Amino acid sequence: MGPVVVLLEILPSGALAATSAGLLAAAERLGEPVALLAGPAEVLPAAAEAAAGLGAVRVLTSAVDPSLLTGPVVDALAAAVDRVRPEAVLAANAVEPRDAVARLAARLRLPLATDVVGVSRDELGVVAQHSVFGGAFTVDGAPTFGTLVATLRPGAVTDRLGPRPLVQESLGVAASGVPSARVESFRETTAPSSRPELRGAAKVVAGGRGVGSRESFALVEQLADVLGAAVGASRAAVDAGYVPVAHQVGQTGVSVSPQLYIALGISGAIQHRAGMQTASTIVAVDKDPEAPIFAIADFGIVGDLFTVVPQLISALEAHKK
Numbered sequence: 001m002g003p004v005v006v007l008l009e010i011l012p013s014g015a016l017a018a019t020s021a022g023l024l025a026a027a028e029r030l031g032e033p034v035a036l037l038a039g040p041a042e043v044l045p046a047a048a049e050a051a052a053g054l055g056a057v058r059v060l061t062s063a064v065d066p067s068l069l070t071g072p073v074v075d076a077l078a079a080a081v082d083r084v085r086p087e088a089v090l091a092a093n094a095v096e097p098r099d100a101v102a103r104l105a106a107r108l109r110l111p112l113a114t115d116v117v118g119v120s121r122d123e124l125g126v127v128a129q130h131s132v133f134g135g136a137f138t139v140d141g142a143p144t145f146g147t148l149v150a151t152l153r154p155g156a157v158t159d160r161l162g163p164r165p166l167v168q169e170s171l172g173v174a175a176s177g178v179p180s181a182r183v184e185s186f187r188e189t190t191a192p193s194s195r196p197e198l199r200g201a202a203k204v205v206a207g208g209r210g211v212g213s214r215e216s217f218a219l220v221e222q223l224a225d226v227l228g229a230a231v232g233a234s235r236a237a238v239d240a241g242y243v244p245v246a247h248q249v250g251q252t253g254v255s256v257s258p259q260l261y262i263a264l265g266i267s268g269a270i271q272h273r274a275g276m277q278t279a280s281t282i283v284a285v286d287k288d289p290e291a292p293i294f295a296i297a298d299f300g301i302v303g304d305l306f307t308v309v310p311q312l313i314s315a316l317e318a319h320k321k
Contacts, residue, residue, distance in 0.1 A: 001031035001121070003058075003084045007077060007091040007101060008035050008051055012186075014043035016050050018154070018200045019092035024055045025159035026119050026152055030126055031087045033161070036171075038062045038076040048168045055161025060084075062171040071180030072173075073100045078107060079173045086147055088119070088126045093151035093255070094199070101149050107176075111143035113150040117257060117278050118157065131278050138278075154200035155257040156278060198230040198247060203260040206232030206249055206276070209240060210265020210286060210305060217242045219309050220264055226316045232256065232276075234266045250275035264305045268293025285309065 004027040009017035020035075027033035035056035037047050041063035048059040060080050064072035077100060081089065089104065091097035093115045105112035117138065118129035127142045128150050142148075198204065205227065207220035217237070224231045232249040233242065249256055251271040261279035266272060268284070268291055276282070277296055284297035285305045294300040301308055 002087045003034045004028075004031045005060075005077070005080050005084060005086040005089045006033055006035050006056070007073075007089070007097055008037055008047070009092055009094065009097050010037060010039035010043060010047055014040075014046060016047055016054070017092065017094070018197060019094065019152075020051065021054045021160050022155070022157040022200070023090050023092060023152055024051075025161050026157040027088075027090055028055065028161060030119055030121055032057045034058045034060060034080075034084055034086065036060045036062070036076060036080045038064045038073045040064070040066045049166055052166040052168075053163040055164055057164060057167065059166065059168045060171045061168060062173050067183045068180040069183065070096070070099050070103060071176070071178050074103045074107065074178070075173050075176050076171060077101065077104045078176070079171050081108065081147065083171065088147060089149045090119070091151050093153050098151045101151060105149040108146075110146045110149050113141055113148060115153050115255065116141075116150050116156070117153050119150065119152070131274075136273075136277070153255050153257055153278070155202070158202070158259065195224060196228070196230045198232055198249070198256065199254050201230035201256065202258050203227050203229035203262075204232045204249070204256055204258045204276070204279075205229045205262045205264065206234065206247075206266060207237055207242065207264045208234035208266030208272075209236035210267070211237060211242060212265070214242045216306070219306065223262065223264075223309055223313055226313055226320075227260075227262075229260070229262075230258075232261075234269070234272050263293050263297070264309060266293055267291045268296070 008020045024033045035051040044061045062076035091101045113128040116128040205224040233247040238248045251274040255275045257278040259280045263284045283299045284293040285301045289302045
């Protein structure tokens with residue numbers, strides 16, 4: 001099995017994005033994971049060490065101007081593909097990596113698969129798994145020509161690789177001259193929180209319209225804190241003003257694939273299910289026994305969440321003691 005180029009996202013802080021470990025583990029199912037880091041020169045040494053610590057066999061680095069959007073990263077990707085002749089190119093299904101690899105596929109005329117929930121090999125080559133029709137089915141897709149370029153849904157792969165010795169190579173990149181937008185200035189805003197980030201979280205507790213109010217949504221947050229989970233919400237809860245839009249899970253929000261997804265007062269519209277149905281274990285609490293969420297739940301409780309959830313929180317807290 002040959003090399004697989006993995007574009008790892010570097011955050012403004014210089015750290016690797018939380019999606020990096022899952023991407024490298026997915027790449028090893030196909031071949032040899034080769035990380036590509038394209039970012040400011042000053043952060044590349046530490047980022048390369050981190051990539052090796054997550055299991056990258058080789059790390060290709062390319063210093064790019066952080067004020068230029070996407071274009072230089074696509075140039076680095078094209079140079080990486082030319083150097084290693086990979087079996088596949090993987091990136092996270094997040095805004096900037098998805099933009100970069102889509103441009104790469106268009107530039108090199110390569111097949112593109114977005115928001116895949118898994119990758120594997122068969123006797124003919126690389127296969128990508130997609131969750132379709134609101135998560136009701138998982139289907140396989142495979143390219144009939146060229147190197148597959150794919151974006152992986154955060155949290156879809158939970159395997160982790162052991163650390164490897166750092167083998168770093170500087171990548172010579174010829175600028176394409178393609179126009180790129182330039183960021184004149186930006187300000188990073190941080191909101192202190194002990195909860196994990198929603199995208200890529202192992203556990204998610206989400207509330208819907210059935211929670212009833214912003215004040216009552218505190219019960220969802222309380223259960224999340226007891227479990228060490230991220231907080232999610234349906235679009236109906238977001239539209240009602242219970243929580244900010246950043247918490248929205250679904251077709252028009254964040255797609256998640258946690259180990260545990262607890263849905264409280266969420267009926268389970270197809271748009272919501274499309275963003276969470278690939279969770280390993282789904283627990284639903286709703287008063288309506290005909291709610292669609294129960295059709296996909298591994299465990300369902302028909303009842304008043306304001307009765308059920310406080311009991312659950314008490315039981316979990318007692319168990320911790």
